[in-house]
Amino acid sequence: MNGEFERKSNRLSDFDYSESGWYFVTMCTRSKQEYFGEIKNEKMILNELGVIIERQWQWLAMQYDYVRLDEFCVMPDHFHGIIYFDPDHAPSIQFRRDNPRVVPTKTESTIYHRRFNLLSKTICAFKTTSSKMIHQSGQEFFAWQRSFHDHVIRNEPELNRIREYIWANPLMWQLDRTDDAFFESIRCMNL
Numbered sequence: 001m002n003g004e005f006e007r008k009s010n011r012l013s014d015f016d017y018s019e020s021g022w023y024f025v026t027m028c029t030r031s032k033q034e035y036f037g038e039i040k041n042e043k044m045i046l047n048e049l050g051v052i053i054e055r056q057w058q059w060l061a062m063q064y065d066y067v068r069l070d071e072f073c074v075m076p077d078h079f080h081g082i083i084y085f086d087p088d089h090a091p092s093i094q095f096r097r098d099n100p101r102v103v104p105t106k107t108e109s110t111i112y113h114r115r116f117n118l119l120s121k122t123i124c125a126f127k128t129t130s131s132k133m134i135h136q137s138g139q140e141f142f143a144w145q146r147s148f149h150d151h152v153i154r155n156e157p158e159l160n161r162i163r164e165y166i167w168a169n170p171l172m173w174q175l176d177r178t179d180d181a182f183f184e185s186i187r188c189m190n191l
Contacts, residue, residue: 020085022070022153023119024162027079027127030143034076035134039173049134049142050074056130057081060122067122071163073170080166082153085118123148 029035036050046054053074061067065086072081127144134142153159 020066022082022084022159024151024153025079025081025083025119025123026149027123028145029077030145032077033142035139035142036074036076036079038076039170042171042173044073044075044170046074048137049139052133052137053079053130056126056133059129060126063125064122066118070159071166073166075169075173080169082159082162082166083119083122119150123150 035047036053037044037046039045044050054072057072057074057079058069060083061069068084068086070082070084072079127148131142131144151162153162
């Protein structure tokens with residue numbers, strides 16, 4: 001590897017992230033810096049930057065027809081959210097089989113459809129726009145950690161467990177004070 005760090009992909013290799021469905025996502029600030037507010041009496045009190053994060057998450061549903069938002073929580077140094085992609089509004093892109101860089105006309109018979117990786121595209125839009133707004137507010141050194149954690153939600157009981165986890169996140173703040181405890185709490189959800 002010539003001294004370079006090879007990063008493991010956070011996405012499932014055999015899963016089509018363009019599929020409609022429910023996804024649980026978590027994003028952390030770089031170095032777990034507490035930018036978005038503080039926990040007081042087991043409740044999250046958003047500061048100006050936390051309000052930006054909340055507003056930009058809600059913006060996704062206004063910006064993209066295919067996005068439906070569910071439970072979410074802004075924490076001092078991370079964000080949890082549940083997002084649903086509506087199959088009736090999911091975009092697709094057309095390519096010619098013989099040359100994937102050329103977009104053919106609708107009458108050509110060699111067309112096949114490939115959807116965007118909607119999850120990565122949507123989370124990238126959220127992280128990019130929220131970062132830009134935070135930088136414009138004077139926090140020029142703000143940054144998200146690279147990538148994000150995701151979990152494909154497969155059934156309603158799992159969806160309800162994740163909703164409860166997100167709702168209770170401010171209550172669990174003291175338990176989540178280290179990276180190991182934070183990710184262990186996610187693993188303990190039996191996901």
